[in-house]
Amino acid sequence: MHPDPLWLDGIPGEALAPPDEGPACLGSDPLLTLAGASDPFFERLDRLRGAPALGPPASGPEREAAAPRVRRNRHWTVTPSLSEIDPGEPSDLLDRWLDDDLRQRLQALSHLAHAESGYDRFGFSPAAFRRAVPFFLGLYRHWFRVRSEGHEHLPSEGPAILVANHGGLLPFDGAMAVVDVLLHTDPPRLVRSIVDRWAGTLPFVNVFFARTGQVVGTRENFLGLLSEGQLALVFPEGMSGIRKPVTQRYRLQPFHVGFVELALRTRVPLVPVAIIGSDDQAPILFDLAPLARRLGLPAFPVTPTFPWLGPLGLVPYPVPYRIVYGPALPLHERFGPEDADDARLVQHLADEVRRTLQTLLDRRRR
Amino acid sequence: MTRVLVSHADEPLGRRIVKTLFHDPAVEVILAVGSGPAPRAFDRFLAGSPPRVLYARGDLSKHRPAADLFRSARLRDAAIDSVVHVPAHGAAAGGARPVAGLPARTAEARIVLQQCLEAPRIHSLVAIGSAFVYRLAPGNANLLHEASELDLDPDVPAELRSWIDCDMLLHGEAQSGALRVVLLRVPTVVTSGGFVFLNPWLEGRPGPRVRPLGFDPLCAVVADKDVARAVRLALRSRASGVYNVSGGEAVPLSLLARWTGRSAWPLPAPALGLVEVALRTLRGRPSARRLPPLRYGFTLDGARAEEALGFRPAYRVGLARAGDGRLRLETSAV
Numbered sequence A: 001m002h003p004d005p006l007w008l009d010g011i012p013g014e015a016l017a018p019p020d021e022g023p024a025c026l027g028s029d030p031l032l033t034l035a036g037a038s039d040p041f042f043e044r045l046d047r048l049r050g051a052p053a054l055g056p057p058a059s060g061p062e063r064e065a066a067a068p069r070v071r072r073n074r075h076w077t078v079t080p081s082l083s084e085i086d087p088g089e090p091s092d093l094l095d096r097w098l099d100d101d102l103r104q105r106l107q108a109l110s111h112l113a114h115a116e117s118g119y120d121r122f123g124f125s126p127a128a129f130r131r132a133v134p135f136f137l138g139l140y141r142h143w144f145r146v147r148s149e150g151h152e153h154l155p156s157e158g159p160a161i162l163v164a165n166h167g168g169l170l171p172f173d174g175a176m177a178v179v180d181v182l183l184h185t186d187p188p189r190l191v192r193s194i195v196d197r198w199a200g201t202l203p204f205v206n207v208f209f210a211r212t213g214q215v216v217g218t219r220e221n222f223l224g225l226l227s228e229g230q231l232a233l234v235f236p237e238g239m240s241g242i243r244k245p246v247t248q249r250y251r252l253q254p255f256h257v258g259f260v261e262l263a264l265r266t267r268v269p270l271v272p273v274a275i276i277g278s279d280d281q282a283p284i285l286f287d288l289a290p291l292a293r294r295l296g297l298p299a300f301p302v303t304p305t306f307p308w309l310g311p312l313g314l315v316p317y318p319v320p321y322r323i324v325y326g327p328a329l330p331l332h333e334r335f336g337p338e339d340a341d342d343a344r345l346v347q348h349l350a351d352e353v354r355r356t357l358q359t360l361l362d363r364r365r366r
Numbered sequence B: 001m002t003r004v005l006v007s008h009a010d011e012p013l014g015r016r017i018v019k020t021l022f023h024d025p026a027v028e029v030i031l032a033v034g035s036g037p038a039p040r041a042f043d044r045f046l047a048g049s050p051p052r053v054l055y056a057r058g059d060l061s062k063h064r065p066a067a068d069l070f071r072s073a074r075l076r077d078a079a080i081d082s083v084v085h086v087p088a089h090g091a092a093a094g095g096a097r098p099v100a101g102l103p104a105r106t107a108e109a110r111i112v113l114q115q116c117l118e119a120p121r122i123h124s125l126v127a128i129g130s131a132f133v134y135r136l137a138p139g140n141a142n143l144l145h146e147a148s149e150l151d152l153d154p155d156v157p158a159e160l161r162s163w164i165d166c167d168m169l170l171h172g173e174a175q176s177g178a179l180r181v182v183l184l185r186v187p188t189v190v191t192s193g194g195f196v197f198l199n200p201w202l203e204g205r206p207g208p209r210v211r212p213l214g215f216d217p218l219c220a221v222v223a224d225k226d227v228a229r230a231v232r233l234a235l236r237s238r239a240s241g242v243y244n245v246s247g248g249e250a251v252p253l254s255l256l257a258r259w260t261g262r263s264a265w266p267l268p269a270p271a272l273g274l275v276e277v278a279l280r281t282l283r284g285r286p287s288a289r290r291l292p293p294l295r296y297g298f299t300l301d302g303a304r305a306e307e308a309l310g311f312r313p314a315y316r317v318g319l320a321r322a323g324d325g326r327l328r329l330e331t332s333a334v
Helices: A030-035 A040-049 A060-065 A093-097 A100-112 A126-143 A172-184 A197-201 A205-211 A219-227 A258-266 A289-295 A310-314 A337-341 A343-365 B012-022 B040-046 B063-070 B073-078 B091-096 B104-118 B158-172 B224-236 B253-259 B269-283 B303-308
Strands: A147-149 A160-164 A191-195 A231-234 A270-276 A322-325 B002-006 B027-034 B053-057 B082-085 B124-130 B142-144 B180-186 B188-190 B208-212 B218-223 B241-244 B250-252 B263-267 B298-300 B315-321 B327-333
Touching: A093 A126, A100 A126, A100 A172, A126 A172, A126 A205, A160 A172, A160 A258, A160 A343, A172 A191, A172 A231, A172 A270, A172 A322, A191 A219, A197 A205, A219 A231, A219 A258, A219 B142, A258 A270, A258 A337, A258 A343, A270 A343, A322 A343, A337 A343, B002 B012, B002 B224, B012 B027, B012 B040, B012 B224, B027 B073, B040 B053, B053 B073, B063 B104, B082 B104, B082 B224, B104 B124, B104 B158, B124 B158, B124 B224, B158 B180, B180 B224, B188 B224, B188 B253, B208 B253, B208 B269, B218 B224, B218 B253, B218 B298, B218 B315, B241 B303, B250 B253, B253 B263, B263 B269
Parallel strands: A147 A322, A160 A231, A160 A270, A191 A231, B002 B027, B002 B082, B027 B053, B082 B124, B124 B180, B142 B298, B180 B241, B188 B218, B208 B263
Antiparallel strands: A270 A322, B218 B250, B315 B327
């Protein structure tokens, strides 16, 4: 049972269903509910809030009016489609190793950076990304043997927030999502993971993350990415997801709610992403929290191999990955930016997104 | 028509602003103030009849010379109605020679502001501030806007503290009814040829620098011509307040050092400490270990300046091959 019932504005005494009771409390499938097919939850929410009842998702001009409100400016980054790019002849050893399709995709990403400096304003360098791709592509194809589905739910242009589960000691789940989206979108899109601030303090790691397109999770950075029309990948569980023990694998931890607030404010859709495999790559037996505090680390997880084998113990197990993209959750079609100020509503929507993602995970793991 | 006083007009940034304002038909008279003799670049400006540019020597960091200038017949005859304050830059201005207990830069900002408030004819003050005043969250790049938090940490190096003090002095009067105050926060300013201004680590003589190993933060850069354009737009507009003025590019610190002819040696923390002590003793440079911008980078959100002042960067920064075949930093129109 959720310890803190959620109350809506102006409805004293009437509580919404707590999130841990599962989808049944809303009387519908959360995947369908938040995707807009059937919405008793939203009807109930609107009745409670005194707003007119919501119909099905808007279409045509109405839908255009409800389109993302993020300012479309000259910095809106658009990559060219594959048909517009000539891969040309391989120019170096790395080019010879990469196939034509991948070279086209990497060339498309070079449009994200300034021509003069070769960097975008978050530190992404297409050249550095190109050098890193072979390693992660090897992991993607041969170590984790990633299978994926639901790419049709990824927008071909414009901003979206990908909401994924997190697990597995080291963030290979984010890396695999980046590679997967790059390989399955046309125009090729770069996923910008929002990483913990702690990563920004780590020598070398902070540079590596920035050069490969990952961004430290400050509010301004997040808004900046969305205003540039980019795909932001968030792990709302945060560190709790990475350090959860094996007994909690694939059970989503409580979500941070900032991403919902920003999705409402900027009118950007959410795309749930279930990543199956990450919780098996490094089963955590327990977290040595006192030692972590003493070392200034967010966690000190103990796995069957770490820390017993030293740094080798950090190598993930070669478990198969499966990445599933769910239907987009168009919260911006049902709530306005002003609703982002309602902390309890935001919390409730974050719980709904969590439940939706949990359902997606549970179904695809079967 | 505007009649403008430009401080520190004998320094490179001030010279650029005077040149830009000289070519603006909306500016009728420019009173350029510097601490040294008139730069030779002003010869043709000063030769007009009657000259549109006047030059006066004065030390604005001291109360008496500043009061003498602001109450002078020359300023009164020129009917100056706006002031462009280009702050002193370099480590010396940040604390090495304190004036009345304040770093020269802070004392100067305080005195100029006070004189502008007291002068009945002056209605606008456009000041250049530094974007290094912001508190930086860990990370290679932080996107900062005008409302982002300032770094009020008491341990902040003196060089940055003086910028923050100037910023707060001017910011405090931004809503003043008597004076329109515009504060332009600019990041690292670069010019053709690889000169660097307003960067606490890179400005000054070319030569080796040290930086923390494992960090290569992103630096926002802006061309000096864009800064001068922003000043011109701020003079024309009726807006007041604080605005980020940034160029279109942001480059890693190591690359910027290379572009500007400086070598940046990454050193681990213990070695960095020893080298820093030596460099500080010999050349008086601020401590690299304590400068947050050497670990965490930033870029500026210039949307507010675009909306209120109509400023969009018009110059890009990059390498170009000079006549002698060598690559050097150039700023060119977009």
